Amino acid sequence: MRGFEFLRPGTLNEASALLATGDAAARPFAGGTGLMLMMKTGVFSPSRLVCLRQTEAEHRAITPTGDGGARIGALASLSQIEHDPLLCRLAPVIARTMTTLANVRVRNVARIGGTLAHGDPHMDMPPTLAALRASVVTSGTASRTVPVEALYAGYYETILQPGELISAVLLPDQTGWHSVYLKCTTRSADDWPALGVAVSVRMDGTTITDSRVIISAATEKLTRVAAAEAVLNGATAGLAAFTAAGEAARAVETIEDARGSAAYKTELVGVYVRRALQQATGAGGN
Amino acid sequence: MTEVRCDIAFTLNGAPVALNIGGHENIVDVLKRLGLSGARESCGQGLCGCCTVIIDGVAESGCLTLAQLVDGRSVQTIEGLDADGALSPVQQAFIDAGALQCGFCAPGFVLMSHQLLAANPDPSEAEIRDYLSGNLCRCATYPEIIKAVRLAASRMRAAQAA
Amino acid sequence: MNEIRSISAKQVGRDVPRLESRQKVTGRAEYTHNITLPGMLYAKLCRSTVAHGRILSIDVSAARDLPGVHAVYTGETIRTLIAEPYFGPAFHDQPILAIGKVHFVGEPIAVVLAADPYVAAEAAQMIVAEYEELPAVFDEVEAMTSAAIVHETLKPAGTFADLKHLSGKSNTNVALDYQLRRGDTDAAFAAAEHVFEHEFHTQQVMHTPLEPMVSIAEPGDNCLTIYTASQSPSFVCTEIARLFGWRENQVRVKVPYLGGGFGAKLYIKLEALVAAAAMLARRPVKLSLTMEEQFYTITKHASTFRIKSAVNKDGRITARRCEIFWNGGAFADIGPRVTQKSGFTSPGPYDIDNVSVDSYALYTNRPPAGALRGFGIPQLVWAYESHTDLLARGIGMDAVEFRRRNLLREGRPQATGTLMHDAAIIEVLDKTAELMNWTAPFERGEGVIRRGRAIAIGFKAVVAPTTSGAIVNLSADGSAALYMSTVDMGQGSDTAMAQIVAETLGLVAERVKVVHPDTDVTPYDMATLGSRSTFHMGNAVKLASLHALEQLGAMAREVGLPEGTNYEIRDIFLKKYGMQAGNIIGVGSYVPPYTSPQKGTGLSDNVTPFWMVGAAGVELSVDTETGHVTIDRLINVADVGRPLNPAIVATQLSGAAMMQLGFTLFENMDLDHGQVTNASLADYKIPGMHDLPTVMDNVIVDNNQQNGPYGAKGVGETATFGVSPAIANAIEDAVGVRLTSLPLTPESVLRGIRALRGEKLEG
Numbered sequence A: 001m002r003g004f005e006f007l008r009p010g011t012l013n014e015a016s017a018l019l020a021t022g023d024a025a026a027r028p029f030a031g032g033t034g035l036m037l038m039m040k041t042g043v044f045s046p047s048r049l050v051c052l053r054q055t056e057a058e059h060r061a062i063t064p065t066g067d068g069g070a071r072i073g074a075l076a077s078l079s080q081i082e083h084d085p086l087l088c089r090l091a092p093v094i095a096r097t098m099t100t101l102a103n104v105r106v107r108n109v110a111r112i113g114g115t116l117a118h119g120d121p122h123m124d125m126p127p128t129l130a131a132l133r134a135s136v137v138t139s140g141t142a143s144r145t146v147p148v149e150a151l152y153a154g155y156y157e158t159i160l161q162p163g164e165l166i167s168a169v170l171l172p173d174q175t176g177w178h179s180v181y182l183k184c185t186t187r188s189a190d191d192w193p194a195l196g197v198a199v200s201v202r203m204d205g206t207t208i209t210d211s212r213v214i215i216s217a218a219t220e221k222l223t224r225v226a227a228a229e230a231v232l233n234g235a236t237a238g239l240a241a242f243t244a245a246g247e248a249a250r251a252v253e254t255i256e257d258a259r260g261s262a263a264y265k266t267e268l269v270g271v272y273v274r275r276a277l278q279q280a281t282g283a284g285g286n
Numbered sequence B: 001m002t003e004v005r006c007d008i009a010f011t012l013n014g015a016p017v018a019l020n021i022g023g024h025e026n027i028v029d030v031l032k033r034l035g036l037s038g039a040r041e042s043c044g045q046g047l048c049g050c051c052t053v054i055i056d057g058v059a060e061s062g063c064l065t066l067a068q069l070v071d072g073r074s075v076q077t078i079e080g081l082d083a084d085g086a087l088s089p090v091q092q093a094f095i096d097a098g099a100l101q102c103g104f105c106a107p108g109f110v111l112m113s114h115q116l117l118a119a120n121p122d123p124s125e126a127e128i129r130d131y132l133s134g135n136l137c138r139c140a141t142y143p144e145i146i147k148a149v150r151l152a153a154s155r156m157r158a159a160q161a162a
Numbered sequence C: 001m002n003e004i005r006s007i008s009a010k011q012v013g014r015d016v017p018r019l020e021s022r023q024k025v026t027g028r029a030e031y032t033h034n035i036t037l038p039g040m041l042y043a044k045l046c047r048s049t050v051a052h053g054r055i056l057s058i059d060v061s062a063a064r065d066l067p068g069v070h071a072v073y074t075g076e077t078i079r080t081l082i083a084e085p086y087f088g089p090a091f092h093d094q095p096i097l098a099i100g101k102v103h104f105v106g107e108p109i110a111v112v113l114a115a116d117p118y119v120a121a122e123a124a125q126m127i128v129a130e131y132e133e134l135p136a137v138f139d140e141v142e143a144m145t146s147a148a149i150v151h152e153t154l155k156p157a158g159t160f161a162d163l164k165h166l167s168g169k170s171n172t173n174v175a176l177d178y179q180l181r182r183g184d185t186d187a188a189f190a191a192a193e194h195v196f197e198h199e200f201h202t203q204q205v206m207h208t209p210l211e212p213m214v215s216i217a218e219p220g221d222n223c224l225t226i227y228t229a230s231q232s233p234s235f236v237c238t239e240i241a242r243l244f245g246w247r248e249n250q251v252r253v254k255v256p257y258l259g260g261g262f263g264a265k266l267y268i269k270l271e272a273l274v275a276a277a278a279m280l281a282r283r284p285v286k287l288s289l290t291m292e293e294q295f296y297t298i299t300k301h302a303s304t305f306r307i308k309s310a311v312n313k314d315g316r317i318t319a320r321r322c323e324i325f326w327n328g329g330a331f332a333d334i335g336p337r338v339t340q341k342s343g344f345t346s347p348g349p350y351d352i353d354n355v356s357v358d359s360y361a362l363y364t365n366r367p368p369a370g371a372l373r374g375f376g377i378p379q380l381v382w383a384y385e386s387h388t389d390l391l392a393r394g395i396g397m398d399a400v401e402f403r404r405r406n407l408l409r410e411g412r413p414q415a416t417g418t419l420m421h422d423a424a425i426i427e428v429l430d431k432t433a434e435l436m437n438w439t440a441p442f443e444r445g446e447g448v449i450r451r452g453r454a455i456a457i458g459f460k461a462v463v464a465p466t467t468s469g470a471i472v473n474l475s476a477d478g479s480a481a482l483y484m485s486t487v488d489m490g491q492g493s494d495t496a497m498a499q500i501v502a503e504t505l506g507l508v509a510e511r512v513k514v515v516h517p518d519t520d521v522t523p524y525d526m527a528t529l530g531s532r533s534t535f536h537m538g539n540a541v542k543l544a545s546l547h548a549l550e551q552l553g554a555m556a557r558e559v560g561l562p563e564g565t566n567y568e569i570r571d572i573f574l575k576k577y578g579m580q581a582g583n584i585i586g587v588g589s590y591v592p593p594y595t596s597p598q599k600g601t602g603l604s605d606n607v608t609p610f611w612m613v614g615a616a617g618v619e620l621s622v623d624t625e626t627g628h629v630t631i632d633r634l635i636n637v638a639d640v641g642r643p644l645n646p647a648i649v650a651t652q653l654s655g656a657a658m659m660q661l662g663f664t665l666f667e668n669m670d671l672d673h674g675q676v677t678n679a680s681l682a683d684y685k686i687p688g689m690h691d692l693p694t695v696m697d698n699v700i701v702d703n704n705q706q707n708g709p710y711g712a713k714g715v716g717e718t719a720t721f722g723v724s725p726a727i728a729n730a731i732e733d734a735v736g737v738r739l740t741s742l743p744l745t746p747e748s749v750l751r752g753i754r755a756l757r758g759e760k761l762e763g
């Protein structure tokens, strides 16, 4: 735990510069909840932490975009997002996801940028945001916009380059879309999920015109299930289509851990994808 | 490793304090040095709430909060609640509802209940469970804690109305 | 209000709030966790990374050279101070730091001392040990015959008669082979209408008190003061004195409030290490375990229970054979007592003429196991009550009716031959059935969700024979202080004992002061364990109070006050001393009568001073697509004698039941070649707010424990008994799946459902 530098630059660009040293033990520090856990358990010993909190004034705002969506600054805390009126209107699924994410104290401190950059496949916000077709904007020398589902390269791995920082999350217009996130825990009620399923469907009457099916936690990294979406798109919303989508989703490769065997998680995938779709298109969705 | 040290100054339960700390130390380490042991480290991982502190009005897990981050800010601990010698309504309700056994978790639950009632003066049982689900009690005093929060809420609302 | 005299209000049976409530809600209650002494060093441990191995070398040089490190000690350093540095309540098998070999992953091999705990932790990481790995054994049944031997020779402590024959034995992992034989089981099985045989398993779990284990030793001149979060200050004192070859009065052990114990803080844990380190360093030393380290220190026995019963055509159980294997891990701790004291109740609270029990304490290369809220009973009830439901099902009889037919009644002999007294077994069963509305139709759910219900009942004998002592100091103003070594770890013993003092002396319980365990000051007590305190210490406190009362009466007579006077206590003193002066010391000590079980048969006509009885009733829903179980209703019914403080008793019942709910549904130490892979609350899940059953009722049946203080007896463990089997039985009732291993995970339920349909989950 001892002996790391803790730097507090005033802008994300300065932060990027302080991080682009080639030292893998130098990391950006946002809420610090993920980092502190890793540091306390000895999984990670930093040489340098670059705190981003001084950039809050600039990077924690949640603002409407011209096209009906929203822009969330990377330093917005999860609690702020949970209670933001704009987001609650635009995508109530976000606030609902928050109620089962960690706890009030963690949500008070954790930032959306750190949450997306952490790369732990068990986390709840990445699947929800991926289903909402959100993307992240990065700062640094080569700023780019990356869909959330494309952010992850593997277990605890993102495609972010050293010094590349998330500066914002862009949420597109949700008109016509209905989204649900289901977190399935298999031990105590409050636990890391054995499976996370986020779905979004766009409907025209009873016909599904577009969809997103995202699986997390049961897989090595967040996974968008194109095969399930293919079953849904163009189909009539209903048990038959949802069951078929669940069946198609079972093809994702699940991994065994203390929360369940791979075979069990595959069962859960089929059931939860169907149930998420039912909820999204029934009373519970939006 | 050579240790990086720094000076911090903050407000603790309304009074200014300044001290030199290790850059790696968390706020619970520092509070302990200042003689306060109401915030206490147990799980050390943000899960149990035994280390709850209120920083600029917001609840945090002290075990995950680097002490240097409170520089210039205001920290409130359980010891601040009865500074005037009188128990807070939440504390009194915890006693009346028998909402403690070994009591190790009690300061965290009391502080979190205060935060809940400040945001939501009339929480439903489900809202109480959701809000306090980030605090653990190994003695499993949960039913009594829920009772205590409801008791405190009704007494506080009655006091407001009066 | 400062009234100390109670005029009319009854003190016993009143819901007195915990005396220390205010200190606890303000964060000011004293725990060992909070204590810092001037000049204190922090200790951090380096632990074994192999499950079984010979230590080839331990290189501490880098650690020692780290700036800020005061000292680094290994087992060899400890030996310069104590020639035979092995401790333990049943066997002297636990080295203060490993010597020669290591027995499990996590065994302490070296300790670093530094004024800064972060420095000590960093240095501990820098210690490098080399081992020659030895074959290891992890399973309790395999340990019976395994070639891997955990301890070369057995070293019983000498305190327990039934362990003496094991002294010096080698080439075995069996740390006790307990036997009970009554009647003729072979003949009964041969003559039986029906014979049923099953095997049940429990997993290794941990107490996880939220105040992690912590001890401090402060050296003096040929003496030591130990501040420790311990449930057994008297034992710590005795054992430390033995290790150092000292008189007991050279060791002072002080215990404030405990932030939870549940059996984790029993006997001796970190005390020997801090004592030795403090003597070597000549400075106070504090060792605070992290939550993770607790998993390497003490756990609850995993177990295998093979149970076989003969049932006749009237639904009477005529014979039962029990074979239990207790996974004790690397050090015996109190495992052999669990093996015996719980072993003799393993046939259950049933009236069975022919019983045979074999209960084995086994060493394995896992983290050590000891007592956890029930002293082995929950493992046993889990098995025999699952089995009992299977018997009823097997002969087509209602589960409550089958139990009612077979339960032990007042005056009937239990398996040991001891006659049952004051055990409200039938009453507890009937109350549970009544609360469950057992004879009414039950809503069984439809579609994906299926509902089931069930009950289970268990009993426990208190550990015997044990001793408690108490002192009551009655001051000249009429106020009283109670000196006792019972540790308040949340069970409310300070309050309950103050109520006994108050009731006996006519005082107000809230005004009685309780002096916390301090072996220089408070009298001997065996330990705060196994629900023994209310009864044993309660009796001692009552005797001490009566002793004071007797002296007060004598004083009144002496100053010429008539018999039956209603003079205030302070007026009696005033009359005697002419001023507010003097005091009365009442002393009490209590050891209940006991008959040692006969060798070989285990029979005894007085095996325990009292029985605890607890039942659970469960209604639950199963999601048949995922296997998820929702507990809709949990009813805990207990015989606690007369409750001294009904509100605290109810909280104890629900707390115990919730704890057992965690052990039933999800708590599990994941082990990989002896390495605990989930040693943190992030990965080892304990029950939280959202795990509460939708409805939970805690009910006390009317009973009076005639030899108990004001009719009371123990309560802390009773509600753990029935929870696991009631849930498993209700799952079978809901979906027809019988689970025989804990925890009852959704995956195991779903696998069972699929198996019934002749399907399998792949993989």
Ligand SMILES: Cc1cc2nc3c(=O)[nH]c(=O)nc-3n(C[C@H](O)[C@H](O)[C@H](O)COP(=O)(O)OP(=O)(O)OC[C@H]3O[C@@H](n4cnc5c(N)ncnc54)[C@H](O)[C@@H]3O)c2cc1C
Pocket: A027, A028, A029, A030, A031, A032, A033, A034, A035, A036, A037, A052, A074, A100, A101, A102, A103, A106, A109, A110, A111, A112, A113, A114, A115, A116, A117, A118, A122, A123, A124, A125, A160, A164, A165, A166, A167, A191, A192, B045, B046, B047
């Ligand atoms: C007790 C507890 C329970 C939890 N339970 C859950 C749960 O149920 N569900 C769930 O989803 N999560 C859970 N989490 C994880 C939690 O959501 C993450 O720790 C948190 O979201 C991380 O955000 P942070 O701002 O604290 O990140 P930090 O710890 O500051 O950073 C996390 C990672 O992101 C990097 N980083 C930070 N900001 C940026 C940026 N702007 N650009 C690029 N990289 C950046 C850091 O270098 C680090 O690698 C839990 C955590 C705790 C402590």
Ligand code: FES
Pocket: B040, B041, B042, B043, B044, B045, B046, B047, B048, B049, B050, B051, B052, B061, B062, B063, B064
């Ligand atoms: S110790 Fe900080 S939350 Fe548990």
Ligand code: FES
Pocket: B100, B101, B102, B103, B104, B105, B106, B136, B137, B138, B139, B140, B141, C210, C259, C260, C490
């Ligand atoms: S009262 Fe003991 S942990 Fe909550």
